Amino acid sequence: QKEVEQDPGPLSVPEGAIVSLNCTYSNSAFQYFMWYRQYSRKGPELLMYTYSSGNKEDGRFTAQVDKSSKYISLFIRDSQPSDSATYLCAMREGAQKLVFGQGTRLTINP
Amino acid sequence: GAGVSQTPSNKVTEKGKYVELRCDPISGHTALYWYRQSLGQGPEFLIYFQGTGAADDSGLPNDRFFAVRPEGSVSTLKIQRTERGDSAVYLCASSMERDNEKLFFGSGTQLSVL
Numbered sequence: 177q178k179e180v181e182q183d184p185g186p187l188s189v190p191e192g193a194i195v196s197l198n199c200t201y202s203n204s205a206f207q208y209f210m211w212y213r214q215y216s217r218k219g220p221e222l223l224m225y226t227y228s229s230g231n232k233e234d235g236r237f238t239a240q241v242d243k244s245s246k247y248i249s250l251f252i253r254d255s256q257p258s259d260s261a262t263y264l265c266a267m268r269e270g271a272q273k274l275v276f277g278q279g280t281r282l283t284i285n286p
Numbered sequence: 287g288a289g290v291s292q293t294p295s296n297k298v299t300e301k302g303k304y305v306e307l308r309c310d311p312i313s314g315h316t317a318l319y320w321y322r323q324s325l326g327q328g329p330e331f332l333i334y335f336q337g338t339g340a341a342d343d344s345g346l347p348n349d350r351f352f353a354v355r356p357e358g359s360v361s362t363l364k365i366q367r368t369e370r371g372d373s374a375v376y377l378c379a380s381s382m383e384r385d386n387e388k389l390f391f392g393s394g395t396q397l398s399v400l
Contacts, residue, residue, distance in 0.1 A: 180328075182328070208387050210387060218394075219290070219391030219394055221390075222388055225387050264329070266328075273331040273334060273342060273344075275331070276321075276330070277328050279328050
């Protein structure tokens with residue numbers, strides 16, 4: 177079993193929809209949780225970073241962490257075609273290496 | 287430079303050959319990471335440098351893989367006796383010291399071993 181599980185999709189939604197992306201993990205020592213966005217033939221870029229349980233909002237993006245369930249989410253409101261990309265969750269324990277999920281491929285249809 | 291630069295962007299080689307992949311991090315970033323991303327998968331950690339030294343090389347799959355960062359800036363990932371299974375995108379990332387949740391990634395080197 178992988179440390180971080182993420183549904184690879186693909187996920188296709190109409191423009192303006194609310195998108196929900198999720199990851200589960202097995203290592204209870206993970207403390208830092210991140211979401212990266214990766215466009216085709218590009219490296220991942222950091223979208224959101226959270227420490228501990230709770231919600232964090234940045235514009236149209238909300239990251240949610242539930243440590244008791246070992247479950248993290250990313251919500252995208254008012255989705256745009258430019259949001260079409262692969263979304264990777266990532267997490268780490270202390271100063272250790274980042275562990276990434278498989279990535280969910282998202283398409284926003286105009 | 288404005289971002290992390292990786293060269294070449296594409297490398298095609300034959301099984302058994304030696305390859306070198308280069309990473310130029312963001313100026314002033316002391317931490318440098320190499321990851322490998324296979325098709326349809328998330329990046330997998332290979333090695334982490336803090337300055338010139340490899341602080342964690344636990345992700346290197348075997349002794350055919352080696353990386354250096356002699357002056358604490360540019361890094362080279364070296365792969366000996368390449369195998370078809372080494373085909374992947376090799377990503378480099380850098381970050382400020384003590385800020386390693388904010389990794390800045392390059393666009394990667396697509397390595398194809400024929």
